[in-house]
């Protein structure tokens with residue numbers, strides 16, 4: 340088997356690319372970072388530090404890389420058996436054009452071997468969104484062929500992978516936690532189901548996607564935003580702050596009540612899932628900055644994402660949401676010199692004030708009770 344993986348970043352090298360290579364699949368990374376591309380092609384291997392009580396140094400071998408904007412991508416898509424991505428939700432549209440050209444070339448060349456495409460991003464049904472971008476870029480005449488031969492497979496992906504320690508001079512080195520979970524929708528594959536150790540197949544993907552995004556990522560984001568306000572640099576320091584932890588755990592429980600209602604999860608098992616995640620945030624072997632986890636606040640405040648979607652669920656089922664409201668308010672206080680979305684958020688707040696800004700970025704009704712509650716919480720929160 341041969342695979343093309345877009346995004347040789349933290350999750351690409353530290354999780355998805357590693358699983359594919361470890362399974363003996365010939366792997367080519369596609370990226371735009373020239374230093375990473377050059378290093379992968381010079382060494383064809385890289386180190387992964389799996390940290391925890393039993394730390395291990397593993398070497399991922401037999402990999403190569405191409406520039407994501409080069410013509411080689413089109414030829415690769417015409418040939419490979421599996422395409423995966425871990426580039427960030429906003430980049431999917433950007434790679435769709437070359438995926439479409441690759442599919443057209445594959446069809447023209449008479450290759451009818453099944454191809455499966457799996458986006459591994461923190462979003463609900465990211466591959467389905469990629470498919471829409473690809474179909475938009477693909478001439479009509481190839482649509483029926485694509486439906487027949489190409490599986491667009493949604494997935495949920497979970498492993499905390501911060502950038503490697505600033506002290507490291509190796510651009511390829513990556514540090515990952517021991518825990519990992521990659522769950523894919525088995526109903527969407529074309530051809531035989533793959534047997535890749537570490538990839539789990541389900542016919543109930545939405546439950547897993549929402550469980551992960553609206554528990555781990557909801558709690559993670561609120562830890563980052565309240566952590567920054569309290570003057571903490573890392574997720575570990577933030578979650579060890581009792582005031583932060585109380586709101587984070589409360590928000591995960593509020594979101595959990597929605598998930599339990601919607602998907603019939605066992606309440607005790609869900610409580611254990613929350614506790615395990617809190618332990619992962621405390622991981623003493625990872626240095627994860629609140630600035631990485633809080634990145635792109637406008638995405639995180641959008642209607643379908645980890646803060647607003649669970650809050651909408653609490654409104655739907657008339658459940659409490661006091662802690663989620665504090666989390667949303669804290670997100671609106673997020674500041675980062677490096678992050679264009681944080682700058683945009685500040686500009687919106689200056690121009691429109693908190694009520695209209697929240698309504699604009701989240702799609703919530705500006706005159707709703709929940710927006711009023713967030714604005715009140717926002718006014719009450721101040722940076723240390």
Ligand SMILES: NC(=O)c1ccc[n+]([C@@H]2O[C@H](COP(=O)([O-])OP(=O)(O)OC[C@H]3O[C@@H](n4cnc5c(N)ncnc54)[C@H](O)[C@@H]3O)[C@@H](O)[C@H]2O)c1
Pocket residue numbers: 345346347348349350351369370371372407425426427428430433434459460461496497498499500501
């Ligand atoms: N890091 C984590 O803990 C984690 C865990 C689960 C899911 N995710 C998700 O995985 C995705 C990637 O996150 P990450 O933390 O690895 O980010 P990252 O910034 O480390 O990696 C993204 C990579 O994509 C590359 N890229 C940018 N534009 C590209 C293009 N046009 N073509 C090909 N490559 C391009 C970047 O150069 C970078 O190497 C995100 O959707 C994130 O939410 C991350």
Ligand SMILES: O=P(O)(O)OC[C@@H](O)[C@@H](O)[C@H](O)[C@H](O)CO
Pocket residue numbers: 461496497498499500555556559560631632633634635
């Ligand atoms: O990648 P983002 O920006 O959507 O979210 C930041 C973190 O919460 C995220 O990367 C987690 O580390 C990851 O989702 C763990 O599986």
